[in-house]
Amino acid sequence: MRIGVLTAGGDCPGLNAVIRSVVHRGVAAHGDEVIGFEDGFRGLLEGHVRPLDLDDVGGILALGGTILGSSRLERARLHEAVEGARQLTTAYGLDALIPIGGEGTLTAARMLSDAGMPVVGVPKTIDNDICGTDRTFGFDTAVTVATEAIDRLKTTAESHQRVMVVEVMGRHAGWIALESGMAGGAHGICVPERPFDPADLVAMVTERFSRRKKFAVVCVAEGAHPAEGTMAYGRGAVDQFGHERFFGIGNRLAAELESRLGTEARPVILGHVQRGGVPTPYDRVLATRFGWHAVEAAHAGAFGTMTALRGTGIERVPLAEAVAELKRVPPDRMREAESVF
Ligand code: F6P
Numbered sequence: 606m607r608i609g610v611l612t613a614g615g616d617c618p619g620l621n622a623v624i625r626s627v628v629h630r631g632v633a634a635h636g637d638e639v640i641g642f643e644d645g646f647r648g649l650l651e652g653h654v655r656p657l658d659l660d661d662v663g664g665i666l667a668l669g670g671t672i673l674g675s676s677r678l679e680r681a682r683l684h685e686a687v688e689g690a691r692q693l694t695t696a697y698g699l700d701a702l703i704p705i706g707g708e709g710t711l712t713a714a715r716m717l718s719d720a721g722m723p724v725v726g727v728p729k730t731i732d733n734d735i736c737g738t739d740r741t742f743g744f745d746t747a748v749t750v751a752t753e754a755i756d757r758l759k760t761t762a763e764s765h766q767r768v769m770v771v772e773v774m775g776r777h778a779g780w781i782a783l784e785s786g787m788a789g790g791a792h793g794i795c796v797p798e799r800p801f802d803p804a805d806l807v808a809m810v811t812e813r814f815s816r817r818k819k820f821a822v823v824c825v826a827e828g829a830h831p832a833e834g835t836m837a838y839g840r841g842a843v844d845q846f847g848h849e850r851f852f853g854i855g856n857r858l859a860a861e862l863e864s865r866l867g868t869e870a871r872p873v874i875l876g877h878v879q880r881g882g883v884p885t886p887y888d889r890v891l892a893t894r895f896g897w898h899a900v901e902a903a904h905a906g907a908f909g910t911m912t913a914l915r916g917t918g919i920e921r922v923p924l925a926e927a928v929a930e931l932k933r934v935p936p937d938r939m940r941e942a943e944s945v946f
Pocket of ligand 1: 615616730731732774775776827880
């Protein structure tokens, strides 16, 4: 079998573990030929392709990023790109294409599959917001990084009697904020799924300070937003010293809390540090299993599917199910988190 593999969208710890696993399972177990497209669908469209053999994937299991490189597909040019990819998949003589990516990549994969291409998707994102799978690899690493940051911020917050607002990734779903907030024992968690009222956070901090717990940590997802009309500081607002310094929600919320409480508040934007570096053992294992099962799905002719973790097993779910909607944090998970604030 001739298998093409590519990594697309934002990078994610564990991508190399999938590539390695696809090559091992394909080449060593089935005698397949595996080729890698560089920089996502761009490599497929522009002919940047290279063979992948066992030697090429030696030593990459614990390596962050992706040896193939990645790029994002422009939404506006999705149909055009998919049509080009469809023609080239045939031209390359591929028996299977394994795109590894998030919602955008899997949407393109589904469109290719609908056009009759032999596609098996592998879900990846640190945001854990892909439907149909209990987990995506990369998420555990991101939560581990964010949790360590919260642990560290607590000690400096306490020393200086400050409020720390930690902004983590999660544009549309708050899984990283939820789980790192819980694991780190944050005193407030804000997610995109539920608009927050800064007054609740002010009440929480005031109550803690009244108990001589003179610090607090709030974990906020980058996509979280205040309920309509509850927050004074908008994007690019001017602070009490006349400085324009607020852009993301972490900065805005820290400024809002500081001005309402009269207590020092500091924003900490974790950003891409959550996505870089070595994957955790959990992510390496999940990624390896996904790679193994993607090759098996290709050999079984189970195209139009995506590998998915369901309970403890790896299953094949239709790509259509995976991209139907994003997996968001349900209210009961927030209630559980709040019960230990
Ligand atoms: O991979 C998803 C994600 O991590 C989001 O949480 C975040 O908004 C986005 O990537 C940012 O990625 P980039 O800076 O590469 O566009």
